[in-house]
Amino acid sequence: MKKKIFSGVQPTGNLHLGNYLGAIRNFVDLNNDTQNECIFCVVDLHAITVSQNPKDLKSNIYETVATFVASGIDPKKSIIFNQSHVSAHSETAWILSCIARMGWLNRMTQFKEKAGKDKEKASIGLYSYPVLMAADILLYDSTHVPVGDDQKQHLELCRDIAQKFNNDFKVKDFFTIPEPLIKKEFSRIMSLKDGLSKMSKSEVSDLSRINLTDDKDQIINKIKKAKTDALPLPSTIEELEKRPEAKNLICIYSSLMNNELQNSIDEFAGKNFSEFKEKLSEKVVNEINPISLKIKDLLNDKVFLEKILKEGCEKANEIASKKIREIHKIVGF
Numbered sequence: 001m002k003k004k005i006f007s008g009v010q011p012t013g014n015l016h017l018g019n020y021l022g023a024i025r026n027f028v029d030l031n032n033d034t035q036n037e038c039i040f041c042v043v044d045l046h047a048i049t050v051s052q053n054p055k056d057l058k059s060n061i062y063e064t065v066a067t068f069v070a071s072g073i074d075p076k077k078s079i080i081f082n083q084s085h086v087s088a089h090s091e092t093a094w095i096l097s098c099i100a101r102m103g104w105l106n107r108m109t110q111f112k113e114k115a116g117k118d119k120e121k122a123s124i125g126l127y128s129y130p131v132l133m134a135a136d137i138l139l140y141d142s143t144h145v146p147v148g149d150d151q152k153q154h155l156e157l158c159r160d161i162a163q164k165f166n167n168d169f170k171v172k173d174f175f176t177i178p179e180p181l182i183k184k185e186f187s188r189i190m191s192l193k194d195g196l197s198k199m200s201k202s203e204v205s206d207l208s209r210i211n212l213t214d215d216k217d218q219i220i221n222k223i224k225k226a227k228t229d230a231l232p233l234p235s236t237i238e239e240l241e242k243r244p245e246a247k248n249l250i251c252i253y254s255s256l257m258n259n260e261l262q263n264s265i266d267e268f269a270g271k272n273f274s275e276f277k278e279k280l281s282e283k284v285v286n287e288i289n290p291i292s293l294k295i296k297d298l299l300n301d302k303v304f305l306e307k308i309l310k311e312g313c314e315k316a317n318e319i320a321s322k323k324i325r326e327i328h329k330i331v332g333f
């Protein structure tokens with residue numbers, strides 16, 4: 001049976017190496033497997049859960065599509081579309097928000113992190129974000145959802161919502177219960193400035209991340225300035241575990257090399273960071289530079305990007321509108 005793959009990326013600018021290694025690179029592999037039907041969504045409704053400048057949002061939508069294509073997703077093989085253009089997402093999210101329980105949402109750690117200390121001032125959208133994410137996934141009968149490790153909890157909530165809907169309305173198997181596809185290793189890339197914080201688009205310091213639009217010199221400079229410690233590189237995983245910044249850099253290297261962690265540790269055991277960073281820079285530049293150049297090229301061809309979104313929206317709408325009609329019947333509308 002074909003796997004139905006769904007995943008989304010927020011068009012909030014500064015797409016980075018964490019998004020690439022944790023998610024987008026896996027999208028490319030899944031897209032290349034003919035056994036899969038893939039849908040990749042630019043989740044612009046999610047983006048506005050925190051304030052966005054409308055002009056920037058528009059250009060970030062183009063940039064996200066350009067990044068998908070530049071990374072190797074073929075729009076002929078996969079559906080690429082923007083969420084706001086398929087109205088069934090918002091409608092299903094409302095219906096599912098009447099199924100999801102407050103207690104479930106109260107446990108979501110991403111809301112706590114993003115809302116910070118002053119939760120009263122966070123938008124309701126930021127709080128109910130995982131319900132919209134559940135709608136995105138469930139509308140397409142998705143069987144598998146490739147995401148970074150940070151989205152694991154939201155995926156579990158999506159499964160709970162689907163099960164409760166199926167039980168409440170006695171429609172066994174109506175919503176497919178999706179499986180997360182999270183790489184066992186290297187599924188959470190950390191900030192270059194703090195090995196305990198996730199590499200993130202919204203982090204103020206640009207030096208904390210490698211953007212997928214960074215050029216060669218920027219990449220080399222950021223890796224040179226990445227936080228490390230005073231010791232030579234360790235020889236065991238146990239030692240590495242105690243050194244978050246070193247661990248993050250070695251994990252990035254391993255991920256790019258498609259190497260077991262221990263192999264990378266063996267390669268650099270006892271060496272100093274300058275030698276390691278030189279090798280790491282070379283690998284990051286080799287992987288990211290061609291993507292960055294292609295993104296810039298594609299951004300000069302808005303007509304092509306618009307065409308991808310238009311065709312993707314038509315295909316997505318066809319699937320989603322059928323599912324929402326069935327949801328209406330089940331609910332009793």
Ligand code: AQP
Pocket residue numbers: 008009010011012018019020021022023024146147148149150151186187188189190198199200201202203
């Ligand atoms: N640091 C990361 N390591 C591995 N995977 C990551 N992802 C995000 N950060 C990392 C994965 O990338 C996909 C798209 O993420 P998103 O843009 O939809 O949302 P996010 O997780 O909120 O991304 P950011 O960069 O952290 O943005 P801000 O700063 O706006 O919160 C997802 O599959 C995610 O797991």
